[in-house]
Amino acid sequence: MAAKRPLNVVKIRKMKQQKEPLTMITAYDYPSAKLAEEAGVDLILVGDSLGNVVLGYDSTIPVTLDDMVYHSRATARGAGNTFIVADMPFMTYHGSIDETLRGVRRLMQEGHAHAVKMEGGLEIAAAVKAIVQAGVPVLGHIGLTPQSVNTIGGYRVQGKDAEDAKRLMNEAKALEEAGAFAVVLELVAEETAAAISRELSIPTIGIGAGRECDGQVLVFHDVVKYASPYMEKRFVKTFADVGEQIRGGIADYVNEVKSRTFPAESHVFKADEGVSESLDSLYGGGRAAAESAQPDAASADHKKVGAQG
Template sequence: MAAKKPLNVVKISKMKQQQDRLTMITAYDYPSAKLAEEAGVDLILVGDSLGNVVLGYDSTIPVTLDDMVYHSRATARGAQNTFIVADMPFMTYHGSIDETLKGVRRLMQEGHAHAVKMEGGLEIVPAVKAIVQSGVPVLGHIGLTPQSVNTIGGYRVQGKDAEDAKRLMNEAKALEQAGAFAVVLELVAEETAAAITRELSIPTIGIGAGRQCDGQVLVFHDVVKYASPYMEKRFVKTFADVGSQIREGIEAYVNEVKNGAFPAENHVFKADEGVSESLDSLYGGGKTEDLPVNAEASASDKEKVGAQR
């Protein structure tokens, strides 16, 4: 497909006005980002969910700023024409503004992100304001905030009752006023998410937040069922099952190596005519125990290898 121009915050805002729904997907490396861009997604999120789906952690909490910079940089190389948002990981924006901005700087300069995402409501408003004033776009994130899972009582739907719905509405408005260009609503009751979407002038991007958000985001590995074992989630639809195909492909490879079917004739390279006979005459039919050993040459070779390292 023809190269596209990446979005910016002005275009993203216009998409809400034009009722053009935003598509966002997570990506954590070069190949997944390249595939996502080729598929036409609007935004790529380098989420700290990489802790769960790529690094093997039980939560996002162990993910470090170094992890995020590394994966954001790899993702940016794969999707050079897509707007990329990188997560600020656990406890990197709850201290001093100076420390927060240092982390933001790394994600932008070293990670090559176009924006950062931050979880939280009223408590992060000062940090959001400072980051936006420094010239960096911020994507808010309320509802289920995985970095706070230990304080919100686990992975449960938010905004189900009137009081909690009002809290989320106030948080969304505060983030908008602080300068956020959009807000992710995660695991939020559909009615609450719809009301927030109507009230805000900036886009809402839902994940498990119903049908009325201005856009949707899903995890790459959920979309293509790339996990073992895969855990079904009510708010997720899988659009392909590459996990099973990968497993079956590797099993076939193992079996063919074991039974001698791979490599086959069409996988090998041939030497010039007479090379095999010449080697047999010199080295006794290829018996390694008969190979001549030149101790001096061997020592010299070792020195060369050491120098190259």
């Protein structure tokens, strides 16, 4: 079978025209990326969600550009034949264009990403345009934007009323006009997401945005329930429960070591015949033999008293 070839932005747009759904999943390291590629996903997102699911933060805001470069590079090593998008982290694209492009350059040159993702709409359109003009594909992201969760009132569904739906439509159109090759719609009412998907010529990729998007994206750790404790989410379907298997496997390992049933005969390596006897003759059986040869204190005292009597 011919080796898988990574997508490009032309093929991604063509998939929308042909009504072929795009599949995207997050990955943050070599093994998860390799598994995702072997499973056949179209795109891998090195998301700043790694702050929550890998680094243990309570939001994506503490994630740094160094974090993103490190994890993008590891992911790229595991999925060399998959289109990889890396997140621009918090406050790395709201300053000067020069500063923004320096961050983009690091993700592309050091992180080996094929594209970058940016949260926001109208307020980042100029930055998106500059990045695209510099030759870097940009994936937009509107709706629930975790980096600005403190200003949008928490983790709530977007586009539920007419005014908010219109705002999201305008944001999506601004990103399309700026040159984004696709737009993520996160936690958006299904009707609003469907209208945006019909209106745009570029694909929409939904996460909690209903059934009418041109593709779907989920977090790796949600898909396989790799967390403890795991928090259920309405918009997520769990397709495997590796967390329970991992926990059980490690518990079995601990129990077998404690009971001395691991390692077993099948796990050990044998020396040549006579090696054990040779070592014993040279070193007298080691510390254990020396200690067993020493009388205990009570016995020594008894012998001392007897000798004096």
